[in-house]
Amino acid sequence: MIRIHVVRNDNAHLYAAELEQYFRGRYRVYVLERGWKDLDRPDGREIDQFDTKEAVHLLAIENQQVVGGHRFNPSTGPTLISEIFPHLSLAPLVRSADVFETTRLWVAKEKRGRYAHPSVESLLLAGTMEFALALRLSKIRVVFETWWVPRFQSLGWKLHPLGLPQDINGLNCIAVTKDVTEAAWIETCLKRSVPGSVLVWNGTARPFYRLPELIPAVA
Numbered sequence: 001m002i003r004i005h006v007v008r009n010d011n012a013h014l015y016a017a018e019l020e021q022y023f024r025g026r027y028r029v030y031v032l033e034r035g036w037k038d039l040d041r042p043d044g045r046e047i048d049q050f051d052t053k054e055a056v057h058l059l060a061i062e063n064q065q066v067v068g069g070h071r072f073n074p075s076t077g078p079t080l081i082s083e084i085f086p087h088l089s090l091a092p093l094v095r096s097a098d099v100f101e102t103t104r105l106w107v108a109k110e111k112r113g114r115y116a117h118p119s120v121e122s123l124l125l126a127g128t129m130e131f132a133l134a135l136r137l138s139k140i141r142v143v144f145e146t147w148w149v150p151r152f153q154s155l156g157w158k159l160h161p162l163g164l165p166q167d168i169n170g171l172n173c174i175a176v177t178k179d180v181t182e183a184a185w186i187e188t189c190l191k192r193s194v195p196g197s198v199l200v201w202n203g204t205a206r207p208f209y210r211l212p213e214l215i216p217a218v219a
């Protein structure tokens with residue numbers, strides 16, 4: 001089964017080959033497919049100023065192949081919203097250890113939709129909420145295109161807009177916070193057929209956390 005690996009600065013050495021695939025995968029998706037030319041680099045990797053030592057990468061890995069990912073940045077440091085899009089928030093941005101910002105949620109083109117059951121995206125979404133619960137975060141902050149709003153709401157995620165939607169390079173975007181709750185994790189798993197925990201903490205400290213049982217949730 002595809003698993004979602006937590007890759008941080010302290011275990012990145014164990015994932016050198018996978019990180020290389022991950023940054024090249026991001027390049028294929030964001031620069032070549034989505035045409036975000038500002039992210040173009042001659043080395044064929046999509047790496048930006050937020051790929052810091054503090055960043056955490058969730059890598060969807062199937063048979064040593066990276067098929068998707070998602071990035072977390074602590075709100076105590078620079079983030080995409082704080083540095084590039086602060087105008088998307090009407091109020092001053094929270095900088096707190098229990099709030100992280102996420103960016104770069106992607107799945108390789110050939111692995112989308114019904115490629116796997118549960119889908120790679122479903123595993124990444126469940127893994128995102130699992131990671132946030134594991135770290136005892138209260139909120140995840142994100143800027144995304146507005147089409148994501150009903151997609152997350154349909155999975156039971158509670159979103160709070162930070163400001164009004166605005167055009168960014170022709171895309172209708174909004175900054176929001178999402179509440180980190182066991183209820184959202186349960187609903188995501190149930191609606192997307194994710195059977196339980198999906199995270200792998202290989203070579204990095206796994207915080208003590210216990211996820212709710214899914215079977216009582218169904219009953």
Ligand code: COA
Pocket residue numbers: 029034103104105106107108111112113114119120121147
């Ligand atoms: N605009 C509007 N809707 C989009 C979209 C876009 N750019 N990209 C995907 N969607 C919608 C699809 O229309 C589809 O809708 P449906 O479920 O009603 O059919 C749904 O999202 C699922 O998309 P699909 O391409 O089948 O992929 P998936 O569910 O396996 O993965 C993504 C979804 C977004 C992870 C995947 O499409 C992807 O990696 N896209 C490129 C990266 C990206 O744009 N990420 C978001 C910004 S960081």
